[in-house]
Amino acid sequence: MTMQIDLTCYVYGLGAWGPGFANWGDLQAQLLDPARIPADLTAPPPKAEVIPGNERRRAPPVVRAAVEVSAQATQAAGVGLGDLACVFGSGLGDTEITDYMCTQLATPEKQLSPTRFHNSVHNAPAGYWTIATHCMRSANSIAAYNQTAGISLMEAATQARQEQVPVLVTLYDLCARGIYSNVYTVDQDFAAALVISPSLLAHPPLAKLTMKLAPSACAEPAWAPSFAHLCANNPAARVLPLLHGLALPAPQAEASLELAAGIFLKILIEK
Amino acid sequence: MLAISACNMTPLISGKDVLHAKICIVDYDLVCAAGVGLPAVRAALVQQRTGLKPNDFPECALETYIGRVAAVDEYVWPEADLEWKSRNNALVELALQQGTLLESLARIRDRVGASRIGLVMGSSTSSIDRAEAAYRVQREQGSVPEEFLRLKVLNPHAPAFYTAHRTGIAGPCVTLSTACSSSAKVFATAARWLNAGIVDAVLVGGADSLCLTVLYGFHSLQLVSSKLCSPFDESRDGINLGEGAGFALLTREDLAQGEGAILLSGYGESSDAHHMSHPHPEGEGARLAMRQALAMAQLQPEQIDYVNLHGTSSRVNDFVEGNLMAQVFPTGTPMSSTKGWTGHTLGAAGIVEAIIALDTFHTGLLPGTLHCKRVDPEIALQLTQDNRQGAPLHVMSNSFGFGGNNASLIFSRAEVGV
Numbered sequence: 001m002t003m004q005i006d007l008t009c010y011v012y013g014l015g016a017w018g019p020g021f022a023n024w025g026d027l028q029a030q031l032l033d034p035a036r037i038p039a040d041l042t043a044p045p046p047k048a049e050v051i052p053g054n055e056r057r058r059a060p061p062v063v064r065a066a067v068e069v070s071a072q073a074t075q076a077a078g079v080g081l082g083d084l085a086c087v088f089g090s091g092l093g094d095t096e097i098t099d100y101m102c103t104q105l106a107t108p109e110k111q112l113s114p115t116r117f118h119n120s121v122h123n124a125p126a127g128y129w130t131i132a133t134h135c136m137r138s139a140n141s142i143a144a145y146n147q148t149a150g151i152s153l154m155e156a157a158t159q160a161r162q163e164q165v166p167v168l169v170t171l172y173d174l175c176a177r178g179i180y181s182n183v184y185t186v187d188q189d190f191a192a193a194l195v196i197s198p199s200l201l202a203h204p205p206l207a208k209l210t211m212k213l214a215p216s217a218c219a220e221p222a223w224a225p226s227f228a229h230l231c232a233n234n235p236a237a238r239v240l241p242l243l244h245g246l247a248l249p250a251p252q253a254e255a256s257l258e259l260a261a262g263i264f265l266k267i268l269i270e271k
Numbered sequence: 272m273l274a275i276s277a278c279n280m281t282p283l284i285s286g287k288d289v290l291h292a293k294i295c296i297v298d299y300d301l302v303c304a305a306g307v308g309l310p311a312v313r314a315a316l317v318q319q320r321t322g323l324k325p326n327d328f329p330e331c332a333l334e335t336y337i338g339r340v341a342a343v344d345e346y347v348w349p350e351a352d353l354e355w356k357s358r359n360n361a362l363v364e365l366a367l368q369q370g371t372l373l374e375s376l377a378r379i380r381d382r383v384g385a386s387r388i389g390l391v392m393g394s395s396t397s398s399i400d401r402a403e404a405a406y407r408v409q410r411e412q413g414s415v416p417e418e419f420l421r422l423k424v425l426n427p428h429a430p431a432f433y434t435a436h437r438t439g440i441a442g443p444c445v446t447l448s449t450a451c452s453s454s455a456k457v458f459a460t461a462a463r464w465l466n467a468g469i470v471d472a473v474l475v476g477g478a479d480s481l482c483l484t485v486l487y488g489f490h491s492l493q494l495v496s497s498k499l500c501s502p503f504d505e506s507r508d509g510i511n512l513g514e515g516a517g518f519a520l521l522t523r524e525d526l527a528q529g530e531g532a533i534l535l536s537g538y539g540e541s542s543d544a545h546h547m548s549h550p551h552p553e554g555e556g557a558r559l560a561m562r563q564a565l566a567m568a569q570l571q572p573e574q575i576d577y578v579n580l581h582g583t584s585s586r587v588n589d590f591v592e593g594n595l596m597a598q599v600f601p602t603g604t605p606m607s608s609t610k611g612w613t614g615h616t617l618g619a620a621g622i623v624e625a626i627i628a629l630d631t632f633h634t635g636l637l638p639g640t641l642h643c644k645r646v647d648p649e650i651a652l653q654l655t656q657d658n659r660q661g662a663p664l665h666v667m668s669n670s671f672g673f674g675g676n677n678a679s680l681i682f683s684r685a686e687v688g689v
Contacts, residue, residue: 127674
């Protein structure tokens with residue numbers, strides 16, 4: 001059964017950071033042409049310059065990665081930062097801080113750093129982002145493991161449509177630390193962001209997205225094996241089929257993101 | 272009085288009637304230190320009996336009071352479900368067993384099918400208690416036994432994984448984790464999913480259990496009181512941590528079939544854009560969330576018959592919130608913090624307090640602010656610890672979390688709802 005749902009929106013900005021790419025331009029080129037993928041796949045450190053210097057030094061790596069791609073996407077979008085609602089999604093959250101806290105709490109002294117404790121909340125990236133951009137809109141913070149990408153996009157699109165606001169949706173997952181590395185296969189860092197708007201703005205969008213619920217997924221994109229690996233092992237990177245569709249030069253493409261077992265958000269991408 | 276009104280809206284409020292569909296609450300229940308299940312919680316509220324006790328949490332030497340749910344310690348995991356073991360999941364299990372929640376869910380499932388029911392959970396710590404145990408064992412034994420390495424437990428999405436496993440819900444599932452507003456925001460997300468037609472019903476819920484992370488974490492921020500917490504009292508000096516879990520079953524009106532005596536009539540969500548762990552000094556983010564909720568519900572502040580405050584008993588938070596509420600609402604609007612009964616249940620505070628607020632439609636009991644003997648003279652709010660009796664039509668519940676994350680909810684009796 002395929003169900004029409006009213007989640008049409010327009011993409012106005014994209015940001016990306018991950019193994020071998022520092023921005024959307026790099027990622028787009030590599031998605032389309034495997035020859036552009038560098039031999040060295042280590043991710044360059046995220047700049048996250050939108051956060052003031054002393055705050056940035058305190059910001060954990062997941063925050064810097066999420067804020068970096070958010071800044072890229074919003075710069076490209078030409079939307080006032082204070083006008084954007086935001087949805088941040090991560091399958092693992094910050095396992096580096098969890099590892100730190102649980103290690104400390106296993107010692108007799110159980111001393112925690114107050115800054116690292118308040119940074120440990122899943123909504124730390126949303127908090128740092130809204131503080132840095134003076135944004136007072138709704139900020140959501142989502143965990144849905146391997147459905148995080150699909151659920152986050154759906155959350156952003158429902159909010160954009162129903163509350164008539166542009167929405168930033170940012171996905172991030174970094175390599176698992178501590179005992180979490182025995183549980184998760186995430187072995188590469190990845191973050192990406194999209195700015196979506198429920199209606200057309202003064203300037204042309206990058207693409208129009210029309211969504212429906214479908215019982216099956218689209219075929220996996222024809223891309224390099226390194227992207228198949230990233231997509232399979234990093235919950236945030238499960239947004240890559242959508243990014244691949246957005247990277248394609250064709251006027252129309254289709255991509256799907258999983259919402260639940262046997263329920264997919266099927267997205268028609270029109271440029 | 273700086274009243275909120277629909278004609279005084281900033282561009283941050285759409286003012287659009289976004290709740291196209293009437294969202295009905297067809298069942299709800301909860302567990303917290305004040306009681307296991309609604310009847311026990313109601314009795315504790317009536318009798319003004321706190322669930323807070325001197326700290327006896329294992330491995331925790333802090334001098335404080337905690338809101339511990341003793342029944343969680345007694346829960347015995349069935350063999351088949353041992354892989355799900357965590358304190359947080361045990362709390363979820365206890366909450367699911369209360370009242371008629373599972374029967375109501377089964378009735379809705381028979382009507383619409385499991386894949387047309389969504390699940391929106393809120394939690395700030397998920398099952399981190401299990402990770403703490405794993406690290407303790409690792410320190411003692413040098414390695415972590417397999418029984419601790421469960422992907423669906425050591426996961427921020429753990430409460431939803433377990434709830435879906437227990438209930439058979441097969442539609443989209445999500446865990447919202449925005450610190451202390453987590454399980455208030457579940458109502459907003461559920462309403463959007465129902466409005467968009469993504470699902471026909473949503474089980475919303477929240478769960479946060481006591482753990483060393485929050486006890487020592489809030490202690491590191493010097494926010495934990497060594498005394499019983501006393502929200503808004505002049506002598507208050509910090510919070511008591513608690514644990515809790517609760518659920519509410521939401522459907523659109525067309526599916527409620529007369530069960531939906533209570534409506535979600537408005538919600539507001541905002542950010543402080545100020546600081547990770549301090550509130551905005553004038554409470555601007557909180558004000559914005561309330562304005563959005565009132566605009567959506569098409570209500571004026573004077574039409575709200577009871578407000579469940581966030582009221583953590585921290586010096587700064589209560590000061591900001593109390594003075595903001597005194598500006599926004601007329602003198603005499605009944606409002607209270609119920610954390611003197613439950614402690615601060617963090618990611619579960621949203622659902623626990625939403626249920627306490629909307630259950631006033633059933634009981635008429637408007638709780639006082641337990642342990643508040645004399646309101647801080649710096650706070651321009653009239654509060655008492657005494658309960659009142661009333662016949663509320665519209666109630667509000669507010670939750671404010673770290674990261675400056677705010678949520679405001681309004682519930683209405685169906686016969687008067689928008």
